[in-house]
Amino acid sequence: MVEQLLARLDELGAKAVLTGAGAPETLRVLSKLEEEARNAGRDDAARSVEDLARAVISASDAEKDRLMKAGLENLRRLLESSGKAAAPSPIAQDPELIRDFVNEADEHLAEVEAQVLALERDPSSIDPLHAAFRSFHTIKGLAGFLDLQSIREVSHEVETLLDRARKRDLAVTSGLNDGVLERADYLKRAIRAVESSLQGAAGPDPPSVKILARVRAALAQREPTPVVAAERESRAPDQEAAAPDPSKDQEARSDKQAGSTLRVDASRLDYMMDMVGELVIAQSLVSHDPQLRSLENGSLHRRLNQLGRITGEVQRMAMGLRMMPVGHLFSRMRRLVRDLARKNGKQVRLETQGEETELDKTIIEAIADPLMHMVRNSLDHGVEPTQERLAKGKPAEGCVVLAASHQTGHIILRVSDDGRGLNTEGILKKARERALIAPNQSLSENEIFHLIFLPGFSTAEKITDVSGRGVGMDVVRRQIEGLRGRIDIESTLNQGTTFHLRLPLTLAIIDGLIVGVGQERYILPLSSVREMLRPTPQMLFTIEQKAEMAMIRGALLPVVRLNRRFEIPSAVDNPCEGLFVVAECEGRRFCLLVDQLLGKQEVVIKSMGEAFRNVAEISGGAILGDGRVGLILDLNGVFREAVHA
């Protein structure tokens, strides 16, 4: 953390020298540094950056550089001194306990968020208050035990607030809700700081007393808010409370689920998966053993079949252990939608469907960012402001739907809004302006939609501070494709836009094509294979007697002979006796020549470890049906290295 801040400080120094201390670029870096310092829990540094910025802006040109120089030195001292000379914090004492605390507190804070949002839908219900109170109470207790004073004290204050609310001593208002969420956010940051101090030996301090003072001040200011809001509430009859809350049952259910879960170390789970994989192979070797097969023993065969069924079930269960319902991710979006709608002054409702759909935890984590970006996009550019909606004859409240469902070994995630829809003409115009397409190129509607995924494309008229800041839809697409997924768009002008994401259920398994070259077998990811064919002499061309090409359906594709590429003997020399696998990666196609196709199989991807991480052609290993290791090829690496060679 401190290293990161120091790196930013260096950048700042460089910018100040190159562009001048008062230049906008320099000030931008300055504000970035301030934000990072705050995120790192270094409010002392953040404040001194703030002071520096103010001083530099108001100083005369001649003064600016001198001030900047002094300020930089000052900051460096501040950062470095507390990075190293911090008194041994209690955190160093029991990392195990702290790690548990971080995990548990995260869960409680997620719970708090869900409960506050439930409370917003139905301010009269008391259960969310109890639940949120319990969560803060637990955090307080744990933090006290671990001597994390600031976390303990903030939790304590919120707990007090919630306690008053549940005794009906304090009205449940948006002011209270905001206050609780703000505190939860503060605690999240404090917990991140604790976590990072666990990782680095000389990480930042645990949240300092100074931060607490700041939060205290905020709390003090906030105190009267609930009262004011209470008055407002007494004037306006609460409409929301009248509506029955369909999500209540569900929340109660998730409550129960949370109570009966068990945290397991990920490495143990991996080990179990390895062993289950081995069990399946051993079982299959035993039941296909020719000697056993030839025995005329009915009960033996019945038992073998029984063993096979149980093994299969165990494997399915083990695979399922990594799966998590996607609902948790959806509820994180709920908070985002709420905050953004408020910020943009729009009325937006989030609907979720298929929360119970399960997928691999690693995928859930990996799609959080792209999903968040798409939701932001919908709120910023999709859903219109209330006036505009009313003028179009639409309901004042916009609606964003997140839906998940299973489809033949994949999960389909849908993000849709009932907003403006994509404006094909606007997109075309922009794409031509930016020379992303040729001026007279004609495109289908779908192709036009896909232009928004091109790097450097952003139709937003003005850049808001949420979407359209550097990361665009091109990043979203890259992230989704990195997960071996696909993204499609459906949109009707003035009716809305829907993004369809198609993702594998797990990253741990791929559909593989097993091919043979000489004595070796390799696994090709099926998702990169377009077709397979036996080449004919008419297809083949050589360029300057060296590079080989193949003409396939009018397209001229480079040929890579896997045996030559890997310098291994092959059973066939004449390509026409082998097999062409037409592969596509990063938008380019090429033909891979192998001896023969051995089969198609789902394989569990195993890491090859650090020893082979420089081998670009191999992305991992897999245990094949006979217990031997097969190598999974990285087709992109195979092709790239072939071109360079």
Place this chain on the structure above:
Amino acid sequence: MKYLVFQLAGEEFGIQVQKVREIMGVQDITQVPQTPPYVKGVINLRGKVIPVVDLRLKFTMPSVEYTQRTCIIVVEAAGERGPMLMGVVVDAVAEVLSVSPGEVEEAPSFGHDVDTSYILGLGKVKGQVKILLDIDRVMTARELKHLELAAG
């Protein structure tokens, strides 16, 4: 200190016993392309994929056909990102031997011809010399990268 003693081309080597996870016969090894010749490939160790190094080739000794006595010693070596399992192919495993610190001599420098960076020391037990290996340094990722760069 206890060492597992094994033979390679008539010489005796030792690996610290606490580094050894298991000893197995030679099984099917899957070759990995684009690696130096001493990297024989990878094997399936109860569901894990681990690399296997032929120590004869690593130490530039003449290679031989694997026999019934040829073994893979699975060791836990220090990798850049924590411990990593790897197999080393040796001619035969001999015994487990206690070597006291007094019986260990620092490896002398042989100049450029012999790389002594992965030799912990020379153990002199009952008039015989055992070459004590620092298995952490026999095949590190860094060294592998270095070799790849050297090769091309």
